Amino acid sequence: MMRQPRSREELLASGAELYEALADYYFRSNHRWSAKGKAIPRILKRADADLCLRFCNSFDELFSHGESEKVIALVGELLETNGGFLFDGHRLEAPGDHRKPIADTHRISERFVVPQRE
Template identity: 50%
Template sequence: MADDLERSLAVIRRFVATYHPAADTALLAGSRARGEGVAHSDYDIVLLYRALPDGAWRETVRFEGGIIEVFSHDLATLAYFCREVDRPSGKPVLPNLVAEGVPISSDPSALLDAARRIAGETLRLGPTPLDAEALRLARYTLTDLAAALPDRRGGGVRLAVGATLYIALADFALRAAGHWSASGKAVPRALAALDPALARRFETAFGHFFSTGETEAVRALVHAVLAPHGGPLRDGFRRTAPATWRLP
C-alpha cells in the first residue's frame, strides 16, 4: 500500500512540475491517497495557489496513461466552495479532498495549513440543515418513487426507478440525520459511517430488488427511513409557486 501511494505521488509530482509549476502546493486525494485505488482509478489532486485572479478551475486531463482530476483554488475560492457550494449541497467533495489529501512535498506550507483549517471548519459545521419544506418535498418524492417500484412496463423502468430511489433515499437518510451525504461509490461508505446496520439493510434490500424485482424489502426500508420524519407523504401534498412566476 505504501509503495502504491509513493508511485501515485511520483506521478503527480511529475504532472505538477510539467504543467503547474506555479502552484504553491499540491495534494493527492481520493481513493489513491486512501490506499483504495485500483489500476484504472483516477488521480484526484488539489492545486493550491496564493492567488487566482481569474477564479478557481477544474479540469480532467490524461497524463502518463492515467486520468487526473484537477481542482485548483486559492484560499478565497476554497472558502467560497466549501461554504456556499458544498455545505448547501450536503456533499463535502472539496473539504474532504483538502482534509484527507497527501501533500506531494514534505516542505512546510502555511497556505496548506490555512486551507486545511477552512476544510476542517466546514466538515465540523456539517451540511446546511434541511428545512421543513425540504423535508416535506423529500418525503413526497420518496413516497412517489416507492409507489412506482412495481411498474409493469418492463425491467428497464424498474431499474431506473430503483436506482433513483437508492440514491434519493440514502441522501435523505444522511441529510435528515444531520450528516454529510455522498455521491456514487461513496454512498455506501457514508451510510456505514452513519449506521452500519442501516447500510447493511440498504445493501440487502436493494440487492434483492435488483436481482429479483421483488419490492417488499425496499418499500419497508422507505417506510423505516421516513418514519422518524412524519412517514410517507403523498395525499394532500401541495406546493405553491410565487405569484411573480409568470410571463406576460
C-alpha cells in the same frame, strides 16, 4: 412506480433513482454530509452499520431479483421519523398569520377589462 411497475426496466430505473435519493435523505435528515454513488455504502457503514447492511441487501434484492418489498419497507422506516409517506391528497395548511391576504378579485378584474371594439 415501484409498487406496481409497468416493466422490469421501469422498476430498475426507479430503483436507481431511489438509491441515491434515499441515502441523501437519510444523511441530511440526520444532519450529516451526503454521499453519492459508490461512496454511499462506505459512508453509510460509518454512520450506521446495521442500516448499511439492510440498505445494501434491499437494493441488491431489487436489482438482482426485481423484488421491491424490502426497499419499500426501508423507505417507509426512514420516512417514519418525519411523518411517513405522503400520498395524493395530502395537504398541510399554513397558520392563518403566515398566509397572504386573498386579493379582491372584483378590483383586479376591473383593471384587466379589455375594451370592446366597435
